[in-house]
Amino acid sequence: MENAVNKSFTIIPEVKTMDEASEIAGRVQNLTFADEGFQYEVFLIQKFRENESLVIFRAHHVIGDGIAFMIALSTLQEKYSKDQWI
Numbered sequence: 488m489e490n491a492v493n494k495s496f497t498i499i500p501e502v503k504t505m506d507e508a509s510e511i512a513g514r515v516q517n518l519t520f521a522d523e524g525f526q527y528e529v530f531l532i533q534k535f536r537e538n539e540s541l542v543i544f545r546a547h548h549v550i551g552d553g554i555a556f557m558i559a560l561s562t563l564q565e566k567y568s569k570d571q572w573i
Contacts, residue, residue: 495525502532502541512543520547 502508520526527546535541544560558572
Protein backbone atom coordinates (compact mmCIF):
# COMPACT_ATOMS: atom_id res chain seq x y z
CA MET A 488 0.00 0.00 0.00
CA GLU A 489 1.10 3.54 -0.70
CA ASN A 490 1.91 6.06 2.03
CA ALA A 491 -0.67 8.61 0.87
CA VAL A 492 -4.26 7.83 -0.01
CA ASN A 493 -5.15 9.11 -3.49
CA LYS A 494 -8.33 7.22 -4.24
CA SER A 495 -11.52 6.68 -2.29
CA PHE A 496 -12.46 3.04 -2.87
CA THR A 497 -10.31 -0.10 -2.75
CA ILE A 498 -11.39 -3.73 -3.07
CA ILE A 499 -9.23 -6.09 -1.03
CA PRO A 500 -9.45 -9.73 -2.15
CA GLU A 501 -8.79 -12.92 -0.25
CA VAL A 502 -9.25 -11.91 3.38
CA LYS A 503 -10.85 -14.75 5.32
CA THR A 504 -10.20 -14.14 9.02
CA MET A 505 -10.84 -11.29 11.44
CA ASP A 506 -7.13 -11.31 12.31
CA GLU A 507 -6.27 -10.59 8.66
CA ALA A 508 -8.90 -7.83 8.51
CA SER A 509 -7.59 -6.31 11.76
CA GLU A 510 -4.06 -6.33 10.40
CA ILE A 511 -5.23 -4.45 7.28
CA ALA A 512 -7.17 -1.93 9.39
CA GLY A 513 -4.05 -1.38 11.49
CA ARG A 514 -1.96 -0.69 8.39
CA VAL A 515 -4.41 1.73 6.74
CA GLN A 516 -5.03 3.77 9.88
CA ASN A 517 -1.48 5.09 9.69
CA LEU A 518 -1.69 6.27 6.08
CA THR A 519 -1.82 10.01 5.48
CA PHE A 520 -4.37 11.60 3.20
CA ALA A 521 -3.07 13.27 0.04
CA ASP A 522 -3.34 17.08 0.18
CA GLU A 523 -5.20 17.26 -3.15
CA GLY A 524 -7.43 14.26 -2.82
CA PHE A 525 -10.27 12.62 -1.02
CA GLN A 526 -10.24 12.94 2.75
CA TYR A 527 -11.85 9.53 3.21
CA GLU A 528 -11.33 6.00 1.97
CA VAL A 529 -13.45 2.86 1.85
CA PHE A 530 -11.93 -0.62 1.76
CA LEU A 531 -14.26 -3.43 0.74
CA ILE A 532 -13.51 -7.05 1.55
CA GLN A 533 -15.97 -9.04 -0.54
CA LYS A 534 -17.12 -12.50 0.51
CA PHE A 535 -15.45 -12.18 3.91
CA ARG A 536 -17.75 -14.88 5.19
CA GLU A 537 -20.67 -16.65 3.57
CA ASN A 538 -23.21 -13.97 2.63
CA GLU A 539 -21.12 -11.25 4.32
CA SER A 540 -18.74 -8.55 3.18
CA LEU A 541 -16.61 -6.32 5.38
CA VAL A 542 -16.16 -2.56 5.03
CA ILE A 543 -13.24 -0.65 6.53
CA PHE A 544 -13.95 3.08 6.44
CA ARG A 545 -11.56 5.82 7.44
CA ALA A 546 -11.89 9.56 7.11
CA HIS A 547 -10.17 12.73 8.16
CA HIS A 548 -11.73 14.38 11.22
CA VAL A 549 -12.57 17.42 9.09
CA ILE A 550 -15.48 15.41 7.58
CA GLY A 551 -17.07 14.42 10.88
CA ASP A 552 -16.44 13.20 14.40
CA GLY A 553 -16.63 9.63 15.66
CA ILE A 554 -20.28 9.77 16.73
CA ALA A 555 -21.39 11.21 13.38
CA PHE A 556 -19.58 8.41 11.56
CA MET A 557 -21.05 5.73 13.81
CA ILE A 558 -24.56 6.99 13.10
CA ALA A 559 -23.96 7.26 9.35
CA LEU A 560 -22.36 3.82 9.07
CA SER A 561 -25.01 2.19 11.24
CA THR A 562 -27.54 2.84 8.46
CA LEU A 563 -25.72 0.12 6.48
CA GLN A 564 -26.67 -2.50 9.06
CA GLU A 565 -29.34 -5.02 8.24
CA LYS A 566 -31.32 -4.18 11.39
CA TYR A 567 -30.82 -0.40 11.56
CA SER A 568 -33.13 1.60 13.81
CA LYS A 569 -32.89 5.35 14.29
CA ASP A 570 -34.24 4.81 17.81
CA GLN A 571 -30.85 3.56 18.99
CA TRP A 572 -29.41 7.06 18.40
CA ILE A 573 -32.24 9.25 19.67
